[in-house]
Amino acid sequence: MSNKDIDFDKFNAQDAHKFLRNLPKDYFSECEIYVTLEPCNHQGKTPSCASLLEHLNLKQVFIAIEDPIEGHSNGAKRLNNVTIGIKEREAKELIEPFLIWQNRAFVLFKIAQSSNGRVSTNLNNGYLSSKESLIDVHKMREVCTKLLIGGETVRVDSPTLDCRFIKANAPDIYIYSKKDNFNKNIPLFNIKNREVEIGDDLSFLDKPSFVIVEGGEGMLKAISNKIDWILIYQTPTLSNNSLSYNIDKNLKFLKLQKESIDIKIWSKIVED
Structure with missing residues (x-):
């Protein structure tokens, strides 16, 4: 290939597949590829990855996990020189949200706290998290099911819970409460194209979806048995506020990330 830049949208699957298919024949014939999930054998909004890898005629394909989705599997059967099961345990941990989502809701509890574990502050106009962390949260809200x-x-915070920092549509809301004594004039109830439900029936968590939970100590205690992962945004501040999450739970740390000045801590509850 020449050193000339190729202009195409690398996030557009159609463009990426077209670009790779137009490369010289056997360009990847001495290459090996390692994939977490079995290449999809299904043609939907995006082309079949199994079909693409078949065309590229790779030397070896290593697959960690077979695709659990009916109709998407069997991509490996189209390929030559395939090894399945390499790093399977690590791969399952990596894509745990995806695997859970095939059968029921993947539930993520989001927390923002100071470095001394407080969930409220008098600093920064009451915001614990940095602007970058708020944007990160709004990106997740945009793609969550509920x-x-x-x-x-x-009742206490009168939140808006929208995606204004990324100018995206606000998520639908389910308020977990036995009582309907809310001020319906707050912004939360008055955003266009948003559905707001109130109740204490969590059966919707039995359906495949991505649900983010935002709430205080009471909410965490009430649904701790429903939570898959916890995401903590820890800020480089100290707060003299007494509010915190007073609950006894063992956690397993999954990943730490730096988000501007804040730290993102991904973890899951370890069952007793």
């Missing part, structure tokens, strides 16, 4: 929030949080 945002689950505690009734007491709505």
Whole structure:
């Protein structure tokens, strides 16, 4: 290939497949590829990855996990020189949200706290998290199926819970509460194209979806047995506020990330 830049949208699957298919024949014939999930054998909104790898005629394909989705599997059967099961345990941990989502809701509880574990502050206009962390949260809200929030949080904080920092549509809301005594004039209830439900029936968590939970200590205690992962945004601040999550739970750390000045801590509850 020449050193000339290729202009195409690398996030557009159609463009990426077209670019790779137009490379010289056997360009990748001495290459090996390692993939977490079995290449899809299904043609949907994006082309079949199994079909693409078959065309590229790779030397070896290493697959960690077979695709659990009916109709998408059997991509490996189209390929030559395939090894399945390499690093399977690590791969399952990596894509755990995806695997859970095939059968029921993947539930993520989001927390923002100071470095001394407080969940409220008088600094920065009351915001614990940095602007970059707030943007990160809004990106997740945009793609979640539903945002689950505690009734007491709505009554005390009068939150908006939108995606204004990325100018995207606000998520649908489920307020977990036995009582309907809310001020319906707050912004949360008055955003266009948003559905707000109130109740204490969590059966919707039995359906495949991505649900983010935002709430206080009471909410965490009430649904701790429903939570898959916890995401903590820890800020480089100290707060003299007494509010915190007073709950006894063992956690397993999954990943630490730096988000501007904040630290993102991904973890999961370890069952007793």
